[in-house]
Amino acid sequence: MEKLILDGTKVAEGVKASLKERVEELKKKGKTPCLATILVGDDPSSETYVRMKGNACQKIGIDSKRIHLPEETTTEELLAVIDELNEDEKVDGILLQHPVPSHVDERAAFERIDIEKDVDGVTSFGYGQTALGFGKYPSCTPAAILRIIDDYEIPVKGKHAVVIGRSPILGKPVSALLLNRDATVTTCHSHTQNLPDIVKQADIVIAAVGRPEFVKGDWIKKGAVILDAGYNKGNIGDVDYDACYENASAITPVPGGVGPVTISMLLKHTVDAAEEKTFN
Amino acid sequence: MEKLILDGTKVAEGVKASLKERVEELKKKGKTPCLATILVGDDPSSETYVRMKGNACQKIGIDSKRIHLPEETTTEELLAVIDELNEDEKVDGILLQHPVPSHVDERAAFERIDIEKDVDGVTSFGYGQTALGFGKYPSCTPAAILRIIDDYEIPVKGKHAVVIGRSPILGKPVSALLLNRDATVTTCHSHTQNLPDIVKQADIVIAAVGRPEFVKGDWIKKGAVILDAGYNKGNIGDVDYDACYENASAITPVPGGVGPVTISMLLKHTVDAAEEKTFN
Incomplete structure (x- = not known):
């Protein structure tokens, strides 16, 4: 029987190549897509993931705005940071790295992300839209x-x-x-x-x-x-x-x-969101 | 083999009996739960359904506010009606009878219903909350x-x-x-x-x-x-x-x-919504 090894690295390269072109188009119009990442605490693997995502942004010309909050951050403080990013016109997508420390209400934090910036697909609203067939950014x-x-x-x-x-x-x-x-x-x-x-x-x-x-x-x-x-x-x-x-x-x-395709989808959603703002 | 006939009428009666008591409690506090129903056009079976729901409300002491819009209502006009009901403090739940006439954007109308009043469970937001395990009013x-x-x-x-x-x-x-x-x-x-x-x-x-x-x-x-x-x-x-x-x-x-339990769930969600407003 013929076997197919599904090469995610190749798929991701294809996605990123087309994103690079779209980012260049956006920059010509004066817009640089921007992903804000929020890391709460000092979990080393979470730090690694956030760094990887930031680097992936950089490689295709997406700005990344990295916010690192201390372990003792409260839910309210985190919600206030998310509110600011929701308001920030430069920010197109928001990624809250999970897990957050256990004293933080992670679900409340996810839910606070503006649906238009939920490029990681974590809100229940985004999930509902995806499941009913018209979601823009599935997880x-x-x-x-x-x-x-x-x-x-x-x-x-x-x-x-x-x-x-x-x-x-x-x-x-x-x-x-x-x-x-x-x-x-x-x-x-x-x-x-x-x-x-x-x-x-x-x-x-x-x-x-x-x-x-x-x-x-x-x-x-x-x-x-x-x-x-x-x-x-x-x-x-x-x-x-x-x-x-x-x-x-x-x-x-x-x-x-x-794995590699997952990160490229995050980048794609961020570019989608930036285009939506710029061209619509 | 033992057979069980699942008697929905009996289940519905049980639900309605407990709702009646809850409605009486609410009335003592000066609050009468209110379900707004919107019917667009003159489809006879839709008219029947809306009337049945209104009558069911009445029987347990829930106010029903019946809005009947003409067949030629536009999406914008319907959205404006929903906006008014969203704002109306007396209204606890909103039911838009479907199907609406084909020229109306039904999904846009459903999505416009405030999540706190979506007692019929039609919004994607409500669906997402239900699917993720914390929805208040599933359909x-x-x-x-x-x-x-x-x-x-x-x-x-x-x-x-x-x-x-x-x-x-x-x-x-x-x-x-x-x-x-x-x-x-x-x-x-x-x-x-x-x-x-x-x-x-x-x-x-x-x-x-x-x-x-x-x-x-x-x-x-x-x-x-x-x-x-x-x-x-x-x-x-x-x-x-x-x-x-x-x-x-x-x-x-x-x-x-x-069937009979479905209507009792609509009543229950309306009472739930009224209690949420009154006691919280």
Whole structure:
């Protein structure tokens, strides 16, 4: 059977190349797209993620406005910072790096982000619009999964997609996006019974569990397409790659699969938002 | 096998009895809950629905403010009416009867309803909050289905629920509510392949297709619970009742199943909204 390795790095390069051109067009009109990132506290991996996102912006000419708040920041203080960024005309997108420290009401902070600047797709409002089919900025990992599907022209309509995971920024929105593309969608989670039997029916498997090598090779129907959104310690995905590769017709590697495309979707949404302001 | 007929009329009576008491409490505090209904045009069945809802309000002491706009109402005119009702302190809930005439942008009208008054659960914002687990007013038919499940203590956690239909006010939100109750949820629709095989796996079947007797008896696993949200001409549900009854352990009849509870959920949300204003 022919095997397709879904090369996220290549997909991301394609996205970024076209963004670079769009950023240049915007700059000719006097507008530089700007992503504001907020980091609360000193979690080293969060710091790394925010830095990566800032660097990715820089590479294609997007300004990044980095705000680093101390660990002891209160919810109210964080909300005030978000309010300021909502008001700031230079800022096109706002990214609040999660998790925030446990004493902060993360949901309240997410909800405070202006829908027009919610380029990371974290508000319930944005989620609702996405699920009902007219959202502008779905959260970035689901958007990345759909982008890979589109770039590789993987058929979705009428296919059975099984999503393992139901988080607000991954399992739920990717289920919604696939449903809107006319897939039959089953959403699974920790309480799902007979998970292997359910996954075995899938034409498309989305692994979004956050547990290393959770999805086993004998769960996979011959010819299924596997998209692994997991990213666990040691660069390990949610899918037991070698075993699943055997049965799959197409699969994303980790690293180099969904991850790089996710960041490019954040950049794309930021440019989309800047264009919306500039051209509309 | 023991059979349970899920008696929606009885469930609705229970809901309304408790609402009556809550309305009396509110009136003692000088507040009468008020539902505004908007009907655009002269569709006879829409007129009937709006009248039924108004009468149901009256019976438990809720004021209803009925607004009937002519067929030729423009989107802008309708939005202006909604804006007024959003501002009106006396109005606790707003129901826009759908469908509106085809020249009106129904989605724009729904979206204009203030989230605090969206007791019919039609806004994308309300949908997003419901799906992420903190919505106050899910749309009324999904809320009714969950209410029947609760009243009859039907287990949901870990069960496989198959929802047939994916409309914004029925299939999608009921899928979301069941997922949040820890069911494994499969959402099916017109592009689903092998629908009978998928339904056959369901512990809980939600029929929300809008086609008479669409769900056949041999699609039903022995012991499944069937909730029929269909309401087609001639009082016929989406489920072939007699045939499905054979295999089911519990089933809603049509009429007298989901329908009456739906209206009681609209009343409940209106009272909830009035209490929120009065006691908070």
